[in-house]
Amino acid sequence: xxxxxxxxxxxxxxxxxxxxxxxxxxxxxxxxxxxxxxxxxxxxxxxxxxxxxxxxxxxxxxxxxxxxxxxxxxxxxxxxxxxxxxxxxxxxxxxxxxxxxxxxxxxxxxxxxxxxxxxxxxxxxxxxxxxxxxxxxxxxxxxxxxxxxxxxxxxxxxxxxxxxxxxxxxxxxxxxxxxxxxxxxxxxxxxxxxxxxxxxxxxxxxxxxxxxxxxxxxxxxxxxxxxxxxxxxxxxxxxxxxxxxxxxxxxxxxxxxxxxxxxxxxxxxxxxxxxxxxxxxxxxxxxxxxxxxxxxxxxxxxxxxxxxxxxxxxxxxxxxxxxxxxxxxxxxxxxxxxxxxxxxxxxxxxxxxxxxxxxxxxxxxxxxxxxxxxxxxxxxxxxxxxxxxxxxxxxxxxxxxxxxxxxxxxxxxxxxxxxxxxxxxxxxxxxxxxxxxxxxxxxxxxxxxxxxxxxxxxxxxxxxxxxxxxxxxxxxxxxxxxxxxxxxxxxxxxxxxxxxxxxxxxxxxxxxxxxxxxxxxxxxxxxxxxxxxxxxxxxxxxxxxxxxxxxxxxxxxxxxxxxxxxxxxxxxxxxxxxxxxxxxxxxxxxxxxxxxxxxxxxxxxxxxxxxxxxxxxxxxxxxxxxxxxxxxxxxxxxxxxxxxxxxxxxxxxxxxxxxxxx
Amino acid sequence: xxxxxxxxxxxxxxxxxxxxxxxxxxxxxxxxxxxxxxxxxxxxxxxxxxxxxxxxxxxxxxxxxxxxxxxxxxxxxxxxxxxxxxxxxxxxxxxxxxxxxxxxxxxxxxxxxxxxxxxxxxxxxxxxxxxxxxxxxxxxxxxxxxxxxxxxxxxxxxxxxxxxxxxxxxxxxxxxxxxxxxxxxxxxxxxxxxxxxxxxxxxxxxxxxxxxxxxxxxxxxxxxxxxxxxxxxxxxxxxxxxxxxxxxx
Ligand SMILES: Cc1cc2nc3c(=O)[nH]c(=O)nc-3n(C[C@H](O)[C@H](O)[C@H](O)COP(=O)(O)OP(=O)(O)OC[C@H]3O[C@@H](n4cnc5c(N)ncnc54)[C@H](O)[C@@H]3O)c2cc1C
Ligand code: SF4
Ligand code: FES
Numbered sequence: 006x007x008x009x010x011x012x013x014x015x016x017x018x019x020x021x022x023x024x025x026x027x028x029x030x031x032x033x034x035x036x037x038x039x040x041x042x043x044x045x046x047x048x049x050x051x052x053x054x055x056x057x058x059x060x061x062x063x064x065x066x067x068x069x070x071x072x073x074x075x076x077x078x079x080x081x082x083x084x085x086x087x088x089x090x091x092x093x094x095x096x097x098x099x100x101x102x103x104x105x106x107x108x109x110x111x112x113x114x115x116x117x118x119x120x121x122x123x124x125x126x127x128x129x130x131x132x133x134x135x136x137x138x139x140x141x142x143x144x145x146x147x148x149x150x151x152x153x154x155x156x157x158x159x160x161x162x163x164x165x166x167x168x169x170x171x172x173x174x175x176x177x178x179x180x181x182x183x184x185x186x187x188x189x190x191x192x193x194x195x196x197x198x199x200x201x202x203x204x205x206x207x208x209x210x211x212x213x214x215x216x217x218x219x220x221x222x223x224x225x226x227x228x229x230x231x232x233x234x235x236x237x238x239x240x241x242x243x244x245x246x247x248x249x250x251x252x253x254x255x256x257x258x259x260x261x262x263x264x265x266x267x268x269x270x271x272x273x274x275x276x277x278x279x280x281x282x283x284x285x286x287x288x289x290x291x292x293x294x295x296x297x298x299x300x301x302x303x304x305x306x307x308x309x310x311x312x313x314x315x316x317x318x319x320x321x322x323x324x325x326x327x328x329x330x331x332x333x334x335x336x337x338x339x340x341x342x343x344x345x346x347x348x349x350x351x352x353x354x355x356x357x358x359x360x361x362x363x364x365x366x367x368x369x370x371x372x373x374x375x376x377x378x379x380x381x382x383x384x385x386x387x388x389x390x391x392x393x394x395x396x397x398x399x400x401x402x403x404x405x406x407x408x409x410x411x412x413x414x415x416x417x418x419x420x421x422x423x424x425x426x427x428x429x430x431x432x433x434x435x436x437x438x439x440x441x442x443x444x445x446x447x448x449x450x451x452x453x454x455x456x457x458x459x460x461x462x463x464x465x466x467x468x469x470x471x472x473x474x475x476x477x478x479x480x481x482x483x484x485x486x487x488x489x490x491x492x493x494x495x496x497x498x499x500x501x502x503x504x505x506x507x508x509x510x511x512x513x514x515x516x517x518x519x520x521x522x523x524x525x526x527x528x529x530x531x532x533x534x535x536x537x538x539x540x541x542x543x544x545x546x547x548x549x550x551x552x553x554x555x556x557x558x559x560x561x562x563x564x565x566x567x568x569x570x571x572x573x574x575x576x577x578x579x580x581x582x583x584x585x586x587x588x589x590x591x592x593x594x595x596x597x598x599x600x601x602x603x604x605x606x607x608x609x610x611x612x613x614x615x616x617x618x619x620x621x622x623x624x625x626x627x628x629x630x631x632x633x634x635x636x637x638x639x640x641x642x643x644x645x646x647x648x649x650x651x652x653x654x655x656x657x658x659x660x661x662x663x664x665x666x667x
Numbered sequence: 668x669x670x671x672x673x674x675x676x677x678x679x680x681x682x683x684x685x686x687x688x689x690x691x692x693x694x695x696x697x698x699x700x701x702x703x704x705x706x707x708x709x710x711x712x713x714x715x716x717x718x719x720x721x722x723x724x725x726x727x728x729x730x731x732x733x734x735x736x737x738x739x740x741x742x743x744x745x746x747x748x749x750x751x752x753x754x755x756x757x758x759x760x761x762x763x764x765x766x767x768x769x770x771x772x773x774x775x776x777x778x779x780x781x782x783x784x785x786x787x788x789x790x791x792x793x794x795x796x797x798x799x800x801x802x803x804x805x806x807x808x809x810x811x812x813x814x815x816x817x818x819x820x821x822x823x824x825x826x827x828x829x830x831x832x833x834x835x836x837x838x839x840x841x842x843x844x845x846x847x848x849x850x851x852x853x854x855x856x857x858x859x860x861x862x863x864x865x866x867x868x869x870x871x872x873x874x875x876x877x878x879x880x881x882x883x884x885x886x887x888x889x890x891x892x893x894x895x896x897x898x899x900x901x902x903x904x905x906x907x908x909x910x911x912x913x914x915x916x
Pocket of ligand 3: 727730
């Protein structure tokens with residue numbers, strides 16, 4: 006079936022065995038039996054904490070994005086003593102605000118034949134059978150009341166003329182289950198969540214620490230017991246201890262430097278927990294969004310995302326002739342190749358992201374790319390404008406068109422948009438069990454910082470959902486279950502040796518970073534890392550490319566250690582110091598991403614190994630050998646050991662993904 | 668193109684600041700203002716100087732983190748556009764551009780161009796929320812909301828919390844921000860329940876830190892979310908309504 010199935014690393018300078026050892030299999034701890042019943046069954050068995058005892062427990066929630074703000078607010082509402090942290094100046098500003106398209110929910114109100122089971126099938130299949138099925142069922146089940154809750158706390162969801170909630174379709178799905186608020190869904194949900202959080206601040210249940218960055222996790226006798234924080238204004242390093250710690254610190258797509266993420270999104274909180282022992286799942290599963298803006302200049306700060314919802318109406322094409330010099334509107338219909346509609350007739354322009362990104366890359370590599378750098382494809386609204394008119398298009402996509410015109414100087418009403426794949430969403434993250442607890446007891450994870458639902462490829466509009474379900478409904482049920490047996494145990498005192506030691510280590514590390522004697526700022530190294538990752542660990546990957554990637558990243562790390570300059574001092578507000586610490590972690594993560602991609606000797610979802618493709622160029626998944634999640638353990642000496650959590654599927658039978666006919 | 672930036676430098680809230688000038692060469696007209704600052708900072712760091720501190724995050728106009736006063740205009744020369752979406756094409760080649768932080772008594776300077784806008788969050792803490800616990804909401808389809816009402820609520824909900832309205836106001840008033848939130852939440856059926864106590868609480872919190880409104884309207888010129896002046900009329904209406912009906916209704 007596969008064109009070539011052997012990944013030869015023998016002539017490469019680094020072999021897999023030099024790089025990692027294999028560890029014990031691990032278990033997800035989901036209830037056995039029908040996965041559709043798992044969540045109801047688990048909730049029934051969760052231990053509870055009585056209302057009067059809740060104040061006695063301190064829970065630390067790091068991150069005030071959708072997952073973190075929701076979790077802190079919901080635990081505060083229940084009466085726990087919550088400490089909430091964000092490096093932003095306000096809880097309203099997390100990266101979640103940038104989500105445009107919408108949030109899925111399996112409410113199945115329409116007669117398009119949606120259901121919980123179909124949601125699970127779409128999600129599991131979309132993720133190319135590398136997600137945990139039981140978690141996807143929980144996601145489906147809780148999705149229904151997520152919309153009710155968000156509506157009730159102030160997210161003004163779009164409504165039909167009859168007054169009901171409006172929905173639209175997203176990639177990889179044939180039903181209409183995406184709820185939205187114009188092109189600002191993330192912003193509206195984030196505003197609602199941060200308001201709910203501020204309500205708890207006003208009520209005194211949540212203590213909010215803004216401009217406060219978690220720099221380390223305090224682990225005492227193997228249990229997560231607190232965090233070390235840097236006050237970003239004063240520079241003071243301090244500790245907060247508690248009975249449980251939640252990391253809702255977002256995704257790591259910014260490892261690629263140019264990505265669709267907010268500039269400050271980073272992996273440091275998760276990676277420092279990883280250094281303290283938390284397993285990291287599927288680090289190489291990174292989604293490239295097919296509709297990002299192509300790069301124009303070297304100093305362009307990011308690849309701005311154009312929402313996938315545009316693919317509901319826009320049609321993607323390239324000229325049939327490579328290098329066609331004509332302007333888009335001068336190319337006649339017969340000389341345009343609507344390649345997604347041609348290659349994937351059943352899904353057409355709504356093919357899933359990984360498929361659409363690879364198809365775009367195929368066209369660009371074949372010389373049919375468009376634009377001054379020939380690094381993009383067209384997304385054209387000519388036909389829908391003629392069919393449904395400018396007013397409707399304006400209402401659906403007004404602010405996206407404006408944003409595009411603003412960034413490029415071209416109006417999508419006049420000429421087609423130009424789009425290209427850009428690093429976007431991290432399916433991988435800290436490994437957690439079914440209760441969202443990581444491999445360190447007491448350390449929980451939620452939102453994009455975790456891993457469980459999206460497998461090797463996330464479906465559009467499923468991650469606003471997962472952040473909300475984790476934050477509002479799952480963590481507030483699973484954390485009390487962890488806390489209940491700890492009744493009567495005080496939080497770790499601030500003068501415990503574990504606290505003092507971790508704070509001292511952090512102070513030392515910050516001082517050392519601040520004293521870096523070189524000549525180049527951290528962004529220079531970050532840009533180089535991004536270039537290496539796009540070239541070696543990007544839309545398509547090869548064994549030779551990945552091991553070369555590891556070599557290049559090691560070289561980069563050596564340069565970073567030698568030539569980094571951090572302007573200013575460790576005292577006070579210092580954004581260069583913040584960036585330097587984050588880039589150091591991105592470099593280590595980048596190497597781990599390449600290692601994971603090299604190790605995973607198959608293609609699945611967004612992870613496309615050129616050695617493993619079907620005759621028609623589609624990804625060749627290998628369920629016999631790779632139907633598991635890789636969970637990486639970082640040894641104290643920095644070497645890696647790979648554990649595996651086997652994946653089994655009860656309700657959705659593994660099959661080759663087919664977006665051509667079904 | 669070549670530009671000279673005259674930039675406000677201030678080490679911390681506690682000390683006095685001053686202007687310093689820097690030349691930036693090799694920037695393109697397509698650069699955003701913040702990309703120009705990135706390039707300038709790269710230049711400063713590699714020549715052993717301290718980079719300019721400024722806030723930004725999404726770089727696409729939605730998070731409200733950025734906010735620089737450009738030649739006296741909060742956010743920059745193009746009206747209703749956040750700093751991250753202002754482009755160098757607005758400035759003639761060879762010109763001098765003056766960059767300052769948002770200027771307002773309610774926004775202490777943190778460092779250089781970065782300010783502390785947490786006062787806006789304290790207005791929300793005064794009541795800009797809905798008192799409803801997770802899991803207790805009724806079916807969102809059980810209360811129809813007309814298409815136009817939802818769109819109108821969204822017009823006000825679009826505020827990104829950047830604080831430019833405050834910086835533009837000669838009185839340092841936060842009425843546009845507060846009014847936008849009050850209007851947003853009073854238009855929707857589930858969130859309108861607490862209208863009265865919300866208006867009281869938010870206005871009280873606002874009056875503690877921000878100046879009064881004289882309806883100069885400078886705020887709407889700079890607001891990147893296009894919040895209309897009717898937000899301020901709405902605020903006055905909500906306030907009056909709370910007085911007439913009594914708190915909490
Ligand atoms: C451009 C774009 C568009 C998208 N559109 C959609 C969409 O339409 N639908 C959809 O479902 N998904 C979409 N996504 C994905 C979705 O937005 C994210 O996955 C989701 O919002 C993540 O939420 P979160 O709460 O996990 O993290 P975030 O919103 O990233 O929040 C992370 C929080 O952690 C804090 N933090 C991080 N590290 C630290 C630290 N060390 N110390 C203290 N605080 C820290 C940050 O300050 C922040 O508050 C989109 C993503 C992008 C990039
Ligand atoms: S009302 Fe406008 S200017 Fe004021 S904070 Fe909101 S978005 Fe910014
Ligand atoms: S950086 Fe987010 S609005 Fe400007």
